[in-house]
Structures are given as C-alpha cells and as structure tokens.
Amino acid sequence: MMGNEKLEKQLLWLMIIVLTAFFTSASVSVWASRNVAESEHEQAMGHARLEALNSLMLAFTEAETGQRGYLLTGNPAYLQPYYAAVSTANAQFMRFRDVFTGPDGLSAYNRLALLKEKKLSELAQTISLRAEHGLESAMLVVNSNTGESYMAEIREEIDLLARKEQERQVGLVKESTRNVAIFQTSVTLFLLLLALAVLSLVTLVRHDTQTKKQLLQRLSHEASHDQLTNLPNRNLYVEMLNYSIPFAQRYQRLLGIFFIDLDGFKQVNDQFGHDAGDMLLKEASRRMREAARESDVVARIGGDEFLVLATNLAKVEDIEAIARHMLACFEEPLLRHLQQVRVGASIGIAVYPRDGLRAAELIKAADIAMYEAKMQGKNGYAFHRRDEMKGGGAQRLASDQERPGA
Incomplete structure (x- = not known):
C-alpha cells in the first residue's frame, strides 16, 4: 500500500508538472500567434504606406509634366492630365493620412500638406499666367526655381519616409520569422505536452483501476481463504463441494469428504504459546496440501479443524488411500525446534452419494465420523457408518504407536 501511495504521488506530481508546462506552452502559443497576426497586419499596412508614397510622388510628377507641356505649347490638351494628376494627388494625400498614423505620421502629413499646397499653388499660378499673359510671364515664375525647390522638398520627404518604412518592413519580417518559429515550436511542445498529459492521466486512471482491482481481488481472496495458512476457508470449500456434486452425479463418480481434527494441538498452544501453535498449523497445512492430489481441495475451517475434498474417485479404496496419505503427514514432528x-x-470420512446428496449433509456426516475416529483412539480415520460397506466402520492406523501428547 505504501508503494501504491508513493507511485500515486509521483504520478500526481508528474501530472501537475506536465499540466503547468502544458498551459505555459499554450499561453506562449497564443502570444506568438497573436504577434504573428499583428506582424502580418503591420506588414500589410507598411505595403499600403509605401504604395501611398509612390502614388503621391507619381501624381506630383504627372501634374508637373502636364504643367510644363501646357507652358511650352499653349495646348489645352496638356491640362487634362494635369487636372487628373492634381485630383489623384489630393486623393492619395487623403489615403496618406489614413495609413500614416501616430505622432510621426501626423508630423509627416503636416509637412507634406504644406509642401503640397505650395507646389500645387505654384503650378496653378504658372498655368494662369500662361493663359492670360503668355509664356514669358509664366517662365519668370518657373525660372525663379521656387516650384523646383518645392518639388525637391516633396521628393526628399517622400524618399525619407519610404526608407524608414522599408527599414521597418525588414524589422517586421525578422520579427515575424522569429514569431513564426516560436509559434511552431510552442505548438509542437503544446502537442507533445498534451500527449504527455493524456498519457499521465491514462496511467493514473489505469493505476487507480489496477489498484482497485487488486484491492477487490485481495478482499475476495481474504473472504474465501484462511489468513494464517492461505488455505480455502469453509465458504470456499462448500462452494467447491456444491460445484463438484453435479459432475460426480453425471459421471457416476465418488466424492470423499474428509473432516480432520489435529490431536494434541491444544497442549501445544497451552505449553508453547500461540506462535508455536500458528507455526504448527502452517506446517500441517503445507504437508496436507502436498499429500493431497492436485485436484483435491484442502481447507481450514477454524482452530485445528480442516476439510479435504477428493473428487473423481472410482472406489472406496481410493478414498482410504488418500486418508492414509493424510495420516502419513504427521509421522514426523511438525516443528523442528520442538522434536518432542x-x-x-x-x-472422519463421508462418501458421496452414499452419505448424503448435499454439501451440509456430507460435511455433518464427516464431522460425526471424525468423532468416531477419536473414540477409537485418535490418530486414525473412520467412515461414516450409515450403511455396511467394505472397509466401513471405525478404522484405526498405527494404534500401537499412539503419539505422546495426542
């Protein structure tokens, strides 16, 4: 029982450790999964920011191209792509505000908003001068390089933002790769620990089931066996006798029921104590078990009384032979340290079916015959005398060698 309790504690601690690691790995998996999702979202937003920057720069370039074409040719056809580019620039600027968030994004938006207004105003001014006063008036503004300066600042600001975003994207890719590796490792560990947790639980349940089964088997054994000698007790003997009677009846065989009482046992208990008595009972049980056939049942029913069931017998002489074997068990001293x-x-012997057809009836007949054997001088055997039979009546072996203390 101590071993079982120790094993149960070990399994319980293993279960606690595994479950702790299990929930830890599960938490890491959730954390890594969330980080992967956030990283993927940030990468998508980064691509959107880069696309907005490229579109915005392209819109400014196309607007400037349309303006230059109109200034040089005076052809209104160039104004169509100009106005389309200005509209695109305004739309992309609104998109820029949506994708560049946070303090840095707001600061970049404000700087570009100011430059956008200046550049678009310069473009609109030159186009108006060309239309109203001719090329020379418009070129005065162009040659002042004010518009070129605005365009350079816009290009520089957009390039700076694009480089920062690209560097950020590289960091996000590295972080995402690391998070994916953490996630895969944690999921693998999660599944492994889940398997260990299930295995530990199954082992614990199986151990508990096995322990209960062993306990039930032990209780069943204790209920049907004598604790001192480990021989079947009276209940099991009666069960085996009831089981044997139908077979003997069907195949017309005899059963021998032996009621054995030890002669002189009380004196051993009184003189040498109960420990010596217990040792004597164990040795007597061992010898009778060895003397009996493998198919026979040797039981202790209490004190110094035993029952033996011999099955599948053809004639009474077979029963007598078994009785002689049983008596031979006691020819040598049972305790080596107490040779005296x-x-x-x-x-006492009862025979089925002659002396009875039921277990209780046969055991009672054997009990009566045992007292007859004692009356004939002890250390012998006697058949129950219901009918005359060969070898019937009280029988006594070695009556001239009656042992001291019997």
Whole structure:
C-alpha cells in the first residue's frame, strides 16, 4: 500500500508538472500567434504606406509634366492630365493620412500638406499666367526655381519616409520569422505536452483501476481463504463441494469428504504459546496440501479443524488411500525446534452419494465420523457408518504407536 501511495504521488506530481508546462506552452502559443497576426497586419499596412508614397510622388510628377507641356505649347490638351494628376494627388494625400498614423505620421502629413499646397499653388499660378499673359510671364515664375525647390522638398520627404518604412518592413519580417518559429515550436511542445498529459492521466486512471482491482481481488481472496495458512476457508470449500456434486452425479463418480481434527494441538498452544501453535498449523497445512492430489481441495475451517475434498474417485479404496496419505503427514514432528512435540490427526470420512446428496449433509456426516475416529483412539480415520460397506466402520492406523501428547 505504501508503494501504491508513493507511485500515486509521483504520478500526481508528474501530472501537475506536465499540466503547468502544458498551459505555459499554450499561453506562449497564443502570444506568438497573436504577434504573428499583428506582424502580418503591420506588414500589410507598411505595403499600403509605401504604395501611398509612390502614388503621391507619381501624381506630383504627372501634374508637373502636364504643367510644363501646357507652358511650352499653349495646348489645352496638356491640362487634362494635369487636372487628373492634381485630383489623384489630393486623393492619395487623403489615403496618406489614413495609413500614416501616430505622432510621426501626423508630423509627416503636416509637412507634406504644406509642401503640397505650395507646389500645387505654384503650378496653378504658372498655368494662369500662361493663359492670360503668355509664356514669358509664366517662365519668370518657373525660372525663379521656387516650384523646383518645392518639388525637391516633396521628393526628399517622400524618399525619407519610404526608407524608414522599408527599414521597418525588414524589422517586421525578422520579427515575424522569429514569431513564426516560436509559434511552431510552442505548438509542437503544446502537442507533445498534451500527449504527455493524456498519457499521465491514462496511467493514473489505469493505476487507480489496477489498484482497485487488486484491492477487490485481495478482499475476495481474504473472504474465501484462511489468513494464517492461505488455505480455502469453509465458504470456499462448500462452494467447491456444491460445484463438484453435479459432475460426480453425471459421471457416476465418488466424492470423499474428509473432516480432520489435529490431536494434541491444544497442549501445544497451552505449553508453547500461540506462535508455536500458528507455526504448527502452517506446517500441517503445507504437508496436507502436498499429500493431497492436485485436484483435491484442502481447507481450514477454524482452530485445528480442516476439510479435504477428493473428487473423481472410482472406489472406496481410493478414498482410504488418500486418508492414509493424510495420516502419513504427521509421522514426523511438525516443528523442528520442538522434536518432542507430536501431533496426530483424527479423520472422519463421508462418501458421496452414499452419505448424503448435499454439501451440509456430507460435511455433518464427516464431522460425526471424525468423532468416531477419536473414540477409537485418535490418530486414525473412520467412515461414516450409515450403511455396511467394505472397509466401513471405525478404522484405526498405527494404534500401537499412539503419539505422546495426542
């Protein structure tokens, strides 16, 4: 039981450790998964920001191209792409405000908004001068390089933002790769620990089931066996006898029921104590078990009384042979350290079906025969005398060698 309790504690601690690691790895998996999702979202937003910057720069360039074409040719056809580019620039600027968030994004938006207004105003001014006063008036503004300066600042601001975004994207890719690796590792560990947790639980349940099964088997064994000698007790003997009777009836075989009482056992208990008595009972049980056939049942029913069931017998002589074997068990001293102690046995025998058809009836007949054997001088055997039979009546072996203390 101590071993079982120790194993149960070990399994319980293993279960706690595994579950702790299991939930830890699960938390890491959730954290890594969330980081991967956030990183992917940030990468998508980064691509949107880069696209907005490129579109915005392209719109300014196309607007300037349309303005230059109109200034040089005076052809209104160039104004169509100009106005389209200005509209695109305004739309992309609104998109820029949506994708560049946070303090840095707001600051960049404000700087570009100011430059956009200046550049578009310069473009609109030159176009108006060309239309109203001719090329010379418009070129005066162009040659002042004010518009070129605005365009350079816009290009520089957009390039700076694009480089920062690209560097940020490189960092996000590295972080995403690391998070994916963490996620994959944690998921693998999660599944492994889940398997260990299930295995630990199954082992614990199986151990608990096995322990209960062993306990039930032990209780069942204790309920049907004598604790001192480990021989079947009276209940199991009666069960085996009831089981054997139908077979003997069907195949017309005899059963021998032996009621054995040890002669001189009380004196051993009184003189040498209960420990010596217990040792004597164990040795007597061992010898009778060895003397009996493998198919026979040897049971202790209490004190110094035993029952033996011999099955599948053809004739009474077979029963007598078994009785003689049982008596031979007691020819040598049962306790080596007490050679002077001699214990014999009185055996009463009942035969199925002659002496009864039921277990209780047969055991009672054997009990009566045992007292008859004692009356004949002990250390012998006697058949129950219901009918005359060969070998019937009280039988006594070695009556001239009655042992001291019997």
